[in-house]
Amino acid sequence: xxxxxxxxxxxGLAGLMxxxxxxxxxxxxxxxxKGIGTAHTYTGCIDLLGYYPAQSSSPVENPFESxxxxxxxxxxxxxxxxxxxxxxxxxxxxxxxxxxKGYHYLSQGEKNAITLTPSGCTRATYLFPxxxxxxxxxxxxxxxxxGFHGLKDFYSAYIAHNLNSLRKERRLPFGARSISLxxxxxxxxxxxxxxxxxxxxEEEGFRNKIAEAVRTGRTGEERVAFPAVLGVERPRxxxxxxxxxxxxxxxxxxxxxxxxxxxxxxxxxxxxLKKKGVTIIMGFSVSEALVxxxxxxxxxxxxxxxxxxxxxxxxxxxxxxxxxxxLEAKGDRVVEPIFNLPVHQPVSRKNxxxxxxxSDEPHPIERFGIxxxxxxxxxxxxxxxxxxNLHGAGSILSHSNxxxxxxxxxxxxxxxxKSAKGELH
Amino acid sequence: MDLKTQVxxxxxxxxxxxxxxxxxxxxxxxxxxxxxNLANGASGRNHGYLHSGARYAVNDPxxxxxxxxxxRILKExxxxxxxxTGGIFVSLPEDSRTYRDQFLRSCEEIGIxxxxxxxxEALELEPxxxxxxxxxxxxxxxAIDPFLLVFGNAGEAGDYGKEILTKTAxxxxxxxxxxxxxxxxxxxVTGEPLIVRADFVVNAAGAWADQIAxxxxxxxxxxxxxxxxxxxxxxxxxxxxxxxxxxxxxxIVVPNHTVSILGTTSLKVGDTxxxxxxxxxxxxxxEEASRMLPCLTGTRYIRAYAGxxxxxxxxxxxxxRELSRGFVLLDHGVGDGVxxxxxxxxxxLITYRLMAERTVDxxxxxxxxxxxxxxxxxxxxxxxxxxxGRGEYLKRLGQEADEGDAEIVCDxxxxxxxxxxxxxxxxxxxxxxxxxxxxRLAKGTCQGAFCSYRLLGILHAMDKVEAINSNAxxxxxxxxxxKGIRPVLWGDQLREHEFIGxxxxxxxxxxxxx
Numbered sequence: 001x002x003x004x005x006x007x008x009x010x011x012g013l014a015g016l017m018x019x020x021x022x023x024x025x026x027x028x029x030x031x032x033x034k035g036i037g038t039a040h041t042y043t044g045c046i047d048l049l050g051y052y053p054a055q056s057s058s059p060v061e062n063p064f065e066s067x068x069x070x071x072x073x074x075x076x077x078x079x080x081x082x083x084x085x086x087x088x089x090x091x092x093x094x095x096x097x098x099x100x101k102g103y104h105y106l107s108q109g110e111k112n113a114i115t116l117t118p119s120g121c122t123r124a125t126y127l128f129p130x131x132x133x134x135x136x137x138x139x140x141x142x143x144x145x146x147g148f149h150g151l152k153d154f155y156s157a158y159i160a161h162n163l164n165s166l167r168k169e170r171r172l173p174f175g176a177r178s179i180s181l182x183x184x185x186x187x188x189x190x191x192x193x194x195x196x197x198x199x200x201x202e203e204e205g206f207r208n209k210i211a212e213a214v215r216t217g218r219t220g221e222e223r224v225a226f227p228a229v230l231g232v233e234r235p236r237x238x239x240x241x242x243x244x245x246x247x248x249x250x251x252x253x254x255x256x257x258x259x260x261x262x263x264x265x266x267x268x269x270x271x272x273l274k275k276k277g278v279t280i281i282m283g284f285s286v287s288e289a290l291v292x293x294x295x296x297x298x299x300x301x302x303x304x305x306x307x308x309x310x311x312x313x314x315x316x317x318x319x320x321x322x323x324x325x326x327l328e329a330k331g332d333r334v335v336e337p338i339f340n341l342p343v344h345q346p347v348s349r350k351n352x353x354x355x356x357x358x359s360d361e362p363h364p365i366e367r368f369g370i371x372x373x374x375x376x377x378x379x380x381x382x383x384x385x386x387x388x389n390l391h392g393a394g395s396i397l398s399h400s401n402x403x404x405x406x407x408x409x410x411x412x413x414x415x416x417x418k419s420a421k422g423e424l425h
Numbered sequence: 426m427d428l429k430t431q432v433x434x435x436x437x438x439x440x441x442x443x444x445x446x447x448x449x450x451x452x453x454x455x456x457x458x459x460x461x462n463l464a465n466g467a468s469g470r471n472h473g474y475l476h477s478g479a480r481y482a483v484n485d486p487x488x489x490x491x492x493x494x495x496x497r498i499l500k501e502x503x504x505x506x507x508x509x510t511g512g513i514f515v516s517l518p519e520d521s522r523t524y525r526d527q528f529l530r531s532c533e534e535i536g537i538x539x540x541x542x543x544x545x546e547a548l549e550l551e552p553x554x555x556x557x558x559x560x561x562x563x564x565x566x567x568a569i570d571p572f573l574l575v576f577g578n579a580g581e582a583g584d585y586g587k588e589i590l591t592k593t594a595x596x597x598x599x600x601x602x603x604x605x606x607x608x609x610x611x612x613x614v615t616g617e618p619l620i621v622r623a624d625f626v627v628n629a630a631g632a633w634a635d636q637i638a639x640x641x642x643x644x645x646x647x648x649x650x651x652x653x654x655x656x657x658x659x660x661x662x663x664x665x666x667x668x669x670x671x672x673x674x675x676x677i678v679v680p681n682h683t684v685s686i687l688g689t690t691s692l693k694v695g696d697t698x699x700x701x702x703x704x705x706x707x708x709x710x711x712e713e714a715s716r717m718l719p720c721l722t723g724t725r726y727i728r729a730y731a732g733x734x735x736x737x738x739x740x741x742x743x744x745x746r747e748l749s750r751g752f753v754l755l756d757h758g759v760g761d762g763v764x765x766x767x768x769x770x771x772x773x774l775i776t777y778r779l780m781a782e783r784t785v786d787x788x789x790x791x792x793x794x795x796x797x798x799x800x801x802x803x804x805x806x807x808x809x810x811x812x813x814g815r816g817e818y819l820k821r822l823g824q825e826a827d828e829g830d831a832e833i834v835c836d837x838x839x840x841x842x843x844x845x846x847x848x849x850x851x852x853x854x855x856x857x858x859x860x861x862x863x864x865r866l867a868k869g870t871c872q873g874a875f876c877s878y879r880l881l882g883i884l885h886a887m888d889k890v891e892a893i894n895s896n897a898x899x900x901x902x903x904x905x906x907x908k909g910i911r912p913v914l915w916g917d918q919l920r921e922h923e924f925i926g927x928x929x930x931x932x933x934x935x936x937x938x939x
C-alpha cells in the first residue's frame with residue numbers, strides 16, 4: 001500500500017486548493033477525484049461574499065467588511081471556522097497561480113465587482129478573469145454583444161434586452177445592442193458547445209472571420225462582448241488579437257455550463273500541482289475508508305476488478321455537496337457516503353425545502369453538510385471529533401448559504417487552504 | 426372590448442375545446458373564455474390513459490360501455506395523440522380469483538375484447554413485470570397525450586386571440602328576464618375588461634363549474650377528489666399495467682412518450698387551486714406499483730403532480746337530466762329558469778367528445794336546428810410538433826439535421842430549435858406553459874435545467890418578448906416546474922436539482938432579480 005503525507009479526496013476548487021497548499025509545504029500529496037471537479041459548472045469568477053445576509057438582494061460593497069460581520073454573527077459558518085486572516089492568505093495563494101503577464105485574475109481593490117450574467121442581469125463577485133476586465137457597469141461605453149447561432153447556451157439578444165431594461169430601471173450609463181453570427185457560415189459546424197467554440201477561437205482563420213463579421217455588424221459601440229469562449233489555453237492572446245483587429249476593448253460574459261473560464265482554472269491548478277509533484281488519480285472515486293479508534297488508516301479506490309488502497313497521515317475530504325457526490329440523499333435522510341460522517345439535517349424530508357424555488361430564505365437543504373470544528377475536523381451533534389486525522393473542505397461543509405451569498409468560491413479556497421496548511425495536523 | 430357571438434364557452438379544457446370543435450363543425454359561432462392556459466385543470470393533470478373500459482367493467486358497466494365506444498372512435502380520429510400500447514391486467518398471488526373471473530365475464534358482456542396470458546407470456550411482453558404474477562389479461566387500452574388532444578381540438582375549432590381567449594377570466598354573468606344577457610370577463614395579463622353578448626352560455630369549467638354557476642346565482646355541488654401521480658425518468662413498460670382487482674391506490678402504470686406515470690391516490694379536497702403532492706403519497710404510490718413492477722423501487726423519478734376529478738353530486742335539488750354516471754348535462758332553463766345557460770360537468774378525458782356531442786345537440790335543439798354531429802367521423806388535424814412514437818420523430822430529426830435547424834434545444838427530449846420556433850409561432854407566447862406541452866421541452870430527466878434558459882434566449886432571438894423584464898418570466902416558468910419536482914427530490918434527481926440551482930441562482934443570479 002502506497003503511503004502519502006496527505007490524501008485529498010475531491011477535485012473541485014477546495015480539493016485543488018488543499019492539494020496545492022499541502023504540496024507547497026513539502027508534503028507528499030495524493031489527489032483523488034472521480035471527475036474533473038465542478039469548476040466548469042460555475043462562472044469562473046471567484047465569489048467571496050456577494051450578498052449578506054443571504055436574503056439580501058443588494059450587493060455587498062466591501063466583502064472584507066461584511067466578512068467580519070458574518071464571522072461574528074454566524075459562528076457555524078465555514079468562513080467563521082477559517083477566520084479572516086486565512087481567508088486573505090488563501091486568496092493571495094490563489095492569485096499566485098497566475099503570472100501577471102498571462103491570463104490572470106483581477107479585483108476592484110478590496111471591493112466587489114459587478115459583472116454581467118448570460119441573462120442580462122448583474123451579479124456581485126470578487127475576483128474575475130482578466131478577460132472580463134472591460135465588462136464593468138460603471139463604464140459608459142455602449143456594448144455590442146456578439147452571440148452565435150449554433151451556441152445554445154448564450155443568447156446575445158436576451159442579454160441586450162435585459163441590460164437595456166436595467167439601463168432605464170437602474171440608470172446604467174451604457175446601452176447594449178446584439179448581433180448573432182451563424183456558426184455555419186464561420187466554420188464547418190452548425191452547432192458547437194462552448195468548449196468546442198473556445199478551441200475554434202484559438203484558430204487564426206476563425207478569428208479573422210469573426211473580426212470581419214463583427215466589424216460589419218458594429219454601429220459605433222465602443223466595447224464588444226463575447227461569450228466566455230475566447231480560447232482555452234491562450235485566452236490572453238486571443239483577446240488581444242481580437243482587440244487589435246476590432247480597435248475596441250473586448251471582454252467575456254459567462255455562459256451556461258460548461259464554463260470555459262472554469263475549465264481554464266482547473267487546467268491551471270492541474271499544471272501547477274503536477275509541477276509540485278502531486279500524484280493525481282482522476283476518474284476514480286474513493287469507495288470506502290477504514291477508520292479505527294477515531295483515526296483513518298486507509299482509503300480504497302475501486303476500479304473493478306481492481307481495488308487499491310492508499311494510506312496517509314492526514315486526509316482531506318472535499319467531495320462537494322449533492323451535485324459533486326459528497327452528500328447523498330437517500331429516501332428520507334442525507335448521508336456522507338465515504339466515512340458516514342454525521343450530517344447536519346432536519347428530521348423529515350418534508351423540511352428539506354421551502355415552498356418556492358426562488359424563495360427569499362435559502363432552502364434548509366442548502367445548509368446541510370458535515371459539521372466541523374475550528375480545525376475543520378468533522379464533529380458530531382455534540383461537538384465531539386469523529387475522525388481526528390480527517391478535515392473537511394468546500395461545499396460539503398454545513399451551515400453555509402453559498403448559493404444565496406455568492407460565496408462558494410471563497411469558501412472552497414479558504415477551507416481548502418486551511419485544511420491543508422499544516423499546523424492543524 | 427365588446428363582442429357578439431352565438432355561444433360562449435367557459436373553460437379551455439378538453440370539454441370546452443371539444444364543444445368548440447363540434448360547434449365549429451356544425452357552423453355555429455362561439456367564443457371560448459379560459460382563465461389560465463389551455464388544459465390548465467384536469468385536462469392537463471391526468472394519467473394520459475385511454476380507457477378500454479376494462480377498469481370499470483365490474484362495478485360501472487355503463488361507464489365501461491362509453492369508454493370502449495369512445496376508445497374506438499378516438500383511435501380513429503386522433504391517431505397522432507394516441508400510442509396504441511394495449512394494456513395488461515396482472516394478478517398477484519393475494520388478488521382474488523373471483524374478481525378476475527368476474528372481470529372476464531363483465532368484459533365479454535360489454536364487448537371489451539380480452540386475451541388471457543400465462544405468466545411467462547406476460548413476462549415475455551413485459552420483462553419488468555414481477556415474477557410473482559399468477560396470470561394476466563390483455564385489453565385494448567392505450568396511452569393518450571391529453572395536451573395534443575386539447576391543441577388538436579383547438580386547432581380545428583378556431584384561432585387564438587379571436588375565438589379562443591386564454592388568460593381571460595369570467596367575472597360576472599348578468600341575468601335578466603330569464604336569460605344571461607351578458608358575460609363580463611377580464612384579461613388577466615392586461616387587465617382589460619371584456620363584454621360578450623351571446624345566445625347561449627355553456628359552462629364547461631370542470632372543477633370550477635360550481636363557481637361559474639354561482640355567478641348566475643345558481644348552485645350545485647361538486648365533489649373534488651385529488652389524484653396524485655408520479656413520473657419515472659424512463660419508460661418501464663410498453664403497455665399500460667394494472668392490478669386485476671377493484672380500483673385502488675397505486676394500481677396503474679401508464680407509459681407516456683419516454684416516461685411512465687404511476688397512479689393514483691384519491692383524496693377529497695376543498696380547493697382546486699393549490700394542489701400539492703405530499704411525500705407520503707409518493708412513497709405509497711411507489712410501494713404499491715412496485716408490487717407489479719419491482720424495478721420501480723430503484724428507479725429515478727422526475728416529477729409528481731396532482732389533478733382534481735370534479736365529480737358531480739346528484740340530488741342537489743336540480744331538475745337535471747342525468748345522462749350517465751360519468752357526466753351530467755344541466756339545462757338551467759328547466760327548473761332554474763335561465764333559458765340560455767347549460768352546464769356540462771363531471772366525465773372523463775376519454776368521454777370528452779361524447780360530452781361535447783350531447784352538449785351541442787342540446788344547444789342545437791334549443792336553437793331549433795337539426796344539424797347532426799360529425800366529430801366522430803372526421804380526424805383531428807395533426808399537430809406536427811407532437812408526433813407520437815420516437816421512431817417517426819428520430820427520422821424527422823435526421824432530415825432536419827441534413828436540411829437545417831436541427832440544433833437540439835432540449836437534450837433530454839430531443840426538441841429542436843426548428844420545432845420550438847414553429848410552436849412559438851403558432852401559440853400565444855405570453856405564457857410559456859403551453860410550449861412544453863406541445864413540444865415536450867423541459868419534460869425530461871433534467872426538468873428544464875438548460876432548456877428553460879434556451880427557451881427564453883430563442884424567444885428573444887425571435888423578438889417575441891414583450892415583457893420589460895423577461896427574467897421574471899423565466900422565474901415564473903421555473904417556479905411552475907419546481908412544484909412538480911419538489912415531491913421527488915432525493916437521489917439523482919436531487920443532484921440534478923442542485924445543478925439547476927447553481928445555474929439559475931449561481932450563474933444567472935435570478936434569486937437577486939425581482
